[in-house]
Amino acid sequence: xxxxxxxxxxxxxxxxxxxxxxxxxxxxxxxxxxxxxxxxxxxxxxxxxxxxxxxxxxxxxxxxxxxxxxxxxxxxxxxxxxxxxxxxxxxxxxxxxxxxxxxxxxxxxxxxxxxxxxxxxxxxxxxxxxxxxxxxxxxxxxxxxxxxxxxxxxxxxxxxxxxxxxxxxxxxxxxxxxxxxxxxxxxxxxxxxxxxxxxxxxxxxxxxxxxxxxxxxxxxxxxxxxxxxxxxxxxxxxxxxxxxxxxxxxxxxxxxxxxxxxxxxxxxxxxxxxxxxxxxxxxxxxxxxxxxxxxxxxxxxxxxxxxxxxxxxxxxxxxxxxxxxxxxxxxxxxxxxxxxxxxxxxxxxxxxxxxxxxxxxxxxxxxxxxxxxxxxxxxxxxxxxxxxxxxxxxxxxxxxxxxxxxxxxxxxxxxxxxxxxxxxxxxxxxxxxxxxxxxxxxxxxxxxxxxxxxxxxxxxxxxxxxxxxxxxxxxxxxxxxxxxxxxxxxxxxxxxxxxxxxxxxxxxxxxxxxxxxxxxxxxxxxxxxxxxxxxxxxxxxxxxxxxxxxxxxxxxxxxxxxxxxxxxxxxxxxxxxxxxxxxxxxxxxxxxxxxxxxxxxxxxxxxxxxxxxxxxxxxxxxxxxxxxxxxxxxxxxxxxxxxxxxxxxxxxxxxxxxxxxxxxxxxxxxxxxxxxxxxxxxxxxxxxxxxxxxxxxxxxxxxxxxxxxxxxxxxxxxxxxxxxxxxxxxxxxxxxxxxxxxxxxxxxxxxxxxxxxxxxxxxxxxxxxxxxxxxxxxxxxxxxxxxxxxxxxxxxxxxxxxxxxxxxxxxxxxxxxxxxxxxxxxxxxxxxxxxxxxxxxxxxxxxxxxxxxxxxxxxxxxxxxxxxxxxxxxxxxxxxxxxxxxxxxxxxxxxxxxxxxxxxxxxxxxxxxxxxxxxxxxxxxx
Numbered sequence: 049x050x051x052x053x054x055x056x057x058x059x060x061x062x063x064x065x066x067x068x069x070x071x072x073x074x075x076x077x078x079x080x081x082x083x084x085x086x087x088x089x090x091x092x093x094x095x096x097x098x099x100x101x102x103x104x105x106x107x108x109x110x111x112x113x114x115x116x117x118x119x120x121x122x123x124x125x126x127x128x129x130x131x132x133x134x135x136x137x138x139x140x141x142x143x144x145x146x147x148x149x150x151x152x153x154x155x156x157x158x159x160x161x162x163x164x165x166x167x168x169x170x171x172x173x174x175x176x177x178x179x180x181x182x183x184x185x186x187x188x189x190x191x192x193x194x195x196x197x198x199x200x201x202x203x204x205x206x207x208x209x210x211x212x213x214x215x216x217x218x219x220x221x222x223x224x225x226x227x228x229x230x231x232x233x234x235x236x237x238x239x240x241x242x243x244x245x246x247x248x249x250x251x252x253x254x255x256x257x258x259x260x261x262x263x264x265x266x267x268x269x270x271x272x273x274x275x276x277x278x279x280x281x282x283x284x285x286x287x288x289x290x291x292x293x294x295x296x297x298x299x300x301x302x303x304x305x306x307x308x309x310x311x312x313x314x315x316x317x318x319x320x321x322x323x324x325x326x327x328x329x330x331x332x333x334x335x336x337x338x339x340x341x342x343x344x345x346x347x348x349x350x351x352x353x354x355x356x357x358x359x360x361x362x363x364x365x366x367x368x369x370x371x372x373x374x375x376x377x378x379x380x381x382x383x384x385x386x387x388x389x390x391x392x393x394x395x396x397x398x399x400x401x402x403x404x405x406x407x408x409x410x411x412x413x414x415x416x417x418x419x420x421x422x423x424x425x426x427x428x429x430x431x432x433x434x435x436x437x438x439x440x441x442x443x444x445x446x447x448x449x450x451x452x453x454x455x456x457x458x459x460x461x462x463x464x465x466x467x468x469x470x471x472x473x474x475x476x477x478x479x480x481x482x483x484x485x486x487x488x489x490x491x492x493x494x495x496x497x498x499x500x501x502x503x504x505x506x507x508x509x510x511x512x513x514x515x516x517x518x519x520x521x522x523x524x525x526x527x528x529x530x531x532x533x534x535x536x537x538x539x540x541x542x543x544x545x546x547x548x549x550x551x552x553x554x555x556x557x558x559x560x561x562x563x564x565x566x567x568x569x570x571x572x573x574x575x576x577x578x579x580x581x582x583x584x585x586x587x588x589x590x591x592x593x594x595x596x597x598x599x600x601x602x603x604x605x606x607x608x609x610x611x612x613x614x615x616x617x618x619x620x621x622x623x624x625x626x627x628x629x630x631x632x633x634x635x636x637x638x639x640x641x642x643x644x645x646x647x648x649x650x651x652x653x654x655x656x657x658x659x660x661x662x663x664x665x666x667x668x669x670x671x672x673x674x675x676x677x678x679x680x681x682x683x684x685x686x687x688x689x690x691x692x693x694x695x696x697x698x699x700x701x702x703x704x705x706x707x708x709x710x711x712x713x714x715x716x717x718x719x720x721x722x723x724x725x726x727x728x729x730x731x732x733x734x735x736x737x738x739x740x741x742x743x744x745x746x747x748x749x750x751x752x753x754x755x756x757x758x759x760x761x762x763x764x765x766x767x768x769x770x771x772x773x774x775x776x777x778x779x780x781x782x783x784x785x786x787x788x789x790x791x792x793x794x795x796x797x798x799x800x801x802x803x804x805x806x807x808x809x810x811x812x813x814x815x816x817x818x819x820x821x822x823x824x825x826x827x828x829x830x831x832x833x834x835x836x837x838x839x840x841x842x843x844x845x846x847x848x849x850x851x852x853x854x855x856x857x858x859x860x861x862x863x864x865x866x867x868x869x870x871x872x873x874x875x876x877x878x879x880x881x882x883x884x885x886x887x888x889x890x891x892x893x894x895x896x897x898x899x900x901x902x903x904x905x906x907x908x909x910x911x912x913x914x915x916x917x918x919x920x921x922x923x924x925x926x927x928x929x930x931x932x933x934x935x936x937x938x939x940x941x942x943x944x945x946x947x948x949x950x951x952x953x954x955x956x957x958x959x960x961x962x963x964x965x966x967x968x969x970x971x972x973x974x
Contacts, residue, residue: 059355061346064089065339073342074324077303078310078317079276081345092349094241094276094309095197096142098133098184099149099164099427100668102370105140108429109133109375109669113607113647114149114180116386116665118166118690119729121762121784123179129382130183132375134193137184138365144192144352146184147243147276149177150199151229154691155714156703158617160207163425163607163647163665164199167690168714169726169781170225171805174232176690181238191353191360192240198230200245200278201264202254206703207616211284214248215706216869219860220774223809223816225708225716227263234269240348241274244307246281250859250869250878253291255281256298258876260306274344276309277302282320283312291874295323300332301875308341371432376670383667383674388687389730391661396638402598402660403641404681404732405445410597412445414438415589415633416626417452417493418602418645423524423666425607425647431669437602437643440672444680451592453601453629456505456583457492458484461557462543462576468564470504470511470520477511477518477564479557489582495609496623499533499549501525513548518555518564525608533609537571545574586632593636600679601633604646607666611648620651620697630655643675649693649724656723663689681732686760686786688729692831695723709775710863715831716777725832726781733759735789740827740836746783746800747838749827753789761787765799766831767806767840769823773847774808774862779831782806801825803842810847811860812895819846849897852974855907858967861891862956872968879968882961885914889961893970900954901972902947904931909940914963918945921955935965 064087068076075082081092097103100111111117111129120126137146150164153173159165166173177198186193203215203226217226233239242264245254252258255277264270285291285298292298299310299320310320327333353360369375392401405412414420414437422434435443438450459468466479467488481488490511491503502511504520510532512522525532529550537545546555553566554574567573593599603626611617621627634640642658644650645666652661662685667674677683692715694700699720701711712718715726733755740749746765753759765783769776782805787797806823807816820842828834850856859869859878867890868883882889904918917932931945961967 061343061350064346065343068342070335070338073338074321074328075317076342076345077308077324077338078312078320080315080317088355090354093143094145094274095147095311096137096145097148097427098137098146098194100129101133101429102136102140102142103427103429105142106430107371107432108136108140109371109379110424110429110431111379112383112386112667113163113425113665114166115154115163115647115691116667117382118172118176119388119665119687120382120385121176121688121690121786122385123175125382125385126176126179127183128378130180131186132183132372132378134184134186135365135369136375137194138362139367139369144354145195145197145241145348147197147199148184149180149196151177151233152200152204153225153229155205155706155708156700157620157649157691157694158611158700158703159205160611160616161613162611164427168692169690170229171232172690172781173229177229178233178236178238181233185238186362188361191356191362192351193362195240195348195352196233196238197241197243197276198233198239199243201230201242202226202245202257202259203249203706204245204247204254205706206247207614208703211246211281211288212248213704214251217250218707218709218869219811220709220809221707222259230264231267234264234267234273237269239273240351241276243276243278244281246278246284248289250871252871252874253285253289255285255307256291256301256305256875258305265306272344272347274308274348275306277307277311279311282310295319296327296330297332299323300327303327303333303337303341305875308344376433379668380670380673380677383664383670384677384683386665386667386687387674387678387685388663388689388728389678389685390663390724390728391656391658392730393659395640395659398639402639403679405598405679406681409445410447411595412441412448413451413592413596413599414441414448414602415451415453415592415599416602416629417454418604419600419643420450420452422669422671423606425666426528426613428668434669435672437600437672437675440674440676441600441679443673444676449592449596451588452491452585453589454491454493454585455581456489456585458488458580458582459490459577460484460580462578464557464562466562468577470506473507473509473519473521475519477520478562479564480562484580484582494623494625495533495606496625497610497618498535499609500536501532502534513551513566516565518566525606527608530608537574539576543576543578545571545576547571547574586629589629590632590636593633593640596637598639598641599633599637600641600643601630602643602645603630604644605648607647616703617648620649620694620700622650622652622655627655630658634658641679645671649691651694651696651723684731684733684758684760685729686731688727688762688830689724690726692722692726693724694720716780717775719778722832725830727762727764727784727830728832729762731759731761733757733791735759735761737828737835738794740838742838742840743798744800745802746798747825747827749797749799749836750794751787751789751797752794753791756791758791759789761789762829763787763797763799764828764830765801766826766834767823768826769806769821771821772808773819773821776808779826779834780805781831782825799827806842811862812847812850814860817847818842818844820844847895850893850895852896852898852901852972855969855971856893858891858969860893862894864891865889867891870966877968879966880961881964881966885964890958892956892958894956896954896957896972901957901974903944903973904947904957905942905944905971905973907942907968907970908935909966910935910937911964912937914961914965916943916965916967917960918947919958919960927958929960932960935963
């Protein structure tokens with residue numbers, strides 16, 4: 049309900065703030081704020097989920113997952129999608145603050161929430177997510193259609209221990225990789241809020257991080273950004289993280305660190321308000337702290353037109369916009385432009401590439417369970433009028449058959465001798481049939497990682513646990529805790545016991561009733577079942593493929609299984625059952641198209657030589673039509689990967705290692721050869737890159753379409769600098785542009801390259817700057833296909849020297865080993881300490897002014913006995929120790945060490961720490 053400001057009520061946020069009581073102010077700090085009728089304020093809540101459509105509120109237009117939209121590299125398209133989503137949010141009266149988009153760069157492809165991000169490149173993420181924000185915001189000069197919230201600040205790319213793990217961000221990684229994804233949309237004025245992340249950053253919970261005040265609030269438009277907590281994170285500060293003693297101290301610290309709005313206990317604000325009132329009574333916060341937060345929230349609401357009598361220019365949008373035909377057409381366009389053609393070669397015995405299929409491909413077989421269904425994810429709306437790949441190709445061609453490739457089985461309880469039977473959704477599954485018939489048949493689907501589903505073909509319902517008993521009652525796999533998956537424990541005699549994964553309980557047949565129930569215990573106490581294969585999925589797939597002119601085998605993931613929020617993936621590999629299905633189809637029909645519908649990249653191994661390979665994200669309701677558009681050749685494949693596909697698990701650093709420089713992570717630093725590089729994607733035409741020359745502030749690139757179809761080329765420019773004083777990326781995306789070329793057309797394309805994209809973070813100057821030197825600008829179709837190169841010389845002073853008389857922050861090292869970034873004090877500052885106190889840690893500091901020092905001073909502390917030492921460069925790349933000191937337990941303060949004489953010329957200093965010693969700063973002196 050819209051409650052406009054009354055004629056006599058104050059109409060500005062500042063005036064409203066003055067009129068609020070302390071009770072009312074504190075009440076506004078919870079996610080669900082009450083109405084204040086005297087001021088014309090309606091009830092208000094922060095947060096409507098809108099990652100790729102309106103989520104959790106029933107039917108809505110479902111667009112491709114963000115990782116799919118990103119493959120379009122099309123800011124205009126993504127802005128238009130954002131506009132459609134914003135209109136549907138308004139149409140559903142879902143609020144005016146949306147929790148989207150996710151701008152965490154996709155640092156690691158095993159991250160369970162990979163589907164929610166845009167790219168592993170932070171600047172590409174900023175551009176694409178910023179476009180989505182611009183659409184959500186709307187075009188009015190004064191009022192916002194919705195207020196986008198950037199998620200999740202900061203360094204959040206793991207689900208394992210996500211609310212207790214500490215992301216280690218050295219200064220260069222922080223400023224070059226993590227912050228740019230957030231800074232772009234904020235400084236462009238298209239984001240109005242930021243959600244904090246569950247994890248810790250450098251040992252301090254993100255919800256009390258000093259990076260909010262030290263960085264985000266100092267950016268253009270940053271001071272007015274409303275900061276919201278992630279759900280349940282406030283209580284985690286004093287429970288799981290145990291960083292504070294109690295709720296009031298945790299809430300107070302979060303508020304003072306920059307949090308404006310607390311998401312806790314769903315719609316029940318009472319516990320949060322109690323903590324805030326007690327924090328105020330104890331003097332942990334004051335009225336000014338509360339006023340700052342409330343004013344930001346009031347400003348957010350004013351931006352959305354809440355205080356206007358008519359609700360502002362977007363207030364009249366009604367439910368008729370939900371599922372608007374124009375939105376459906378846009379969903380098809382977005383799904384089509386997100387499809388990536390990864391490989392397109394001739395099939396055995398043929399001359400030309402397998403794709404496109406053209407207008408008359410003959411009989412087409414769509415094989416795989418994902419070929420005949422459209423899956424949505426946790427942050428999707430309810431699908432409506434969805435079109436599967438089978439349906440899309442059937443609409444295009446007519447002569448299309450579908451085969452799931454999944455085994456149909458019957459399960460006999462060994463103890464009772466009876467088969468499991470299903471019926472209507474409300475009917476409990478029982479083991480009462482002596483002979484299996486149609487009611488005793490189930491589709492047994494192996495999703496990998498030990499997760500299986502059982503689906504009842506007569507109703508297409510999934511077997512689910514609705515409490516104590518099992519029933520074939522679920523339309524789909526889903527839910528925060530999935531109730532439709534089972535793990536099969538196979539015994540030596542081939543029988544299996546069924547464990548319900550969601551509860552950890554085992555299936556046991558009740559005496560007398562024969563009902564299939566869940567019980568505590570061990571596999572030995574569970575019932576065993578003999579599995580009868582009634583119909584072999586592989587054999588059926590083989591037959592369908594052999595009888596077709598073209599086989600389209602569809603594999604991938606269910607977004608609720610294997611990798612998702614709360615669960616990281618364990619491997620890049622496809623499940624073995626999916627791999628075998630592909631092999632079976634390829635052996636039966638060389639004209640095989642492999643379609644991967646997934647939330648993340650896969651390693652394909654030997655299957656990477658399948659003649660044609662296509663990737664799509666879970667692309668929403670128009671998935672099937674979009675795939676038909678591309679496979680047929682009615683539209684060109686224009687999608688390009690915004691994330692690298694690696695060849696093997698060994699190509700990846702540990703998922704908890706956020707130092708992409710030292711661990712050689714992402715396309716920026718990895719030396720591994722990718723399966724498909726960032727930017728990779730093929731078209732149905734061919735483009736020749738002929739020349740590239742310096743021109744103005746960038747390059748002029750000459751391209752020619754050497755094929756017989758219109759080309760939609762994505763020209764990409766990457767930078768390298770082998771002689772750079774720092775570890776400059778092996779290749780760094782600095783520009784990209786989409787170009788349309790008619791058959792035979794030659795065109796010169798201007799590619800502006802902003803010099804500031806070459807900036808690195810100077811640990812001596814404490815800021816981003818472009819170091820002087822020679823850079824190579826490389827042009828091509830992906831990060832690994834760069835046929836043209838041009839040298840660029842950059843002049844300037846570059847990084848200055850470290851001042852001898854100044855105290856240098858210990859966190860600003862050039863390189864390190866066994867070193868952790870830790871809080872200097874609980875709420876401010878970053879220091880360093882050994883990651884493992886049982887082993888020595890080292891930190892190297894280069895670039896000092898003047899000659900060899902005579903002493904080094906430290907600011908440090910120790911909780912137990914430790915040691916600090918100073919080393920200078922020796923001969924042949926060695927280090928020689930010139931001073932050391934034992935640190936006594938409980939020491940906290942300054943320590944000065946005189947250096948022994950002799951030694952090589954001074955180039956750097958290396959500090960050695962042993963034991964639980966924390967170093968905050970150091971100073972070199974004569």
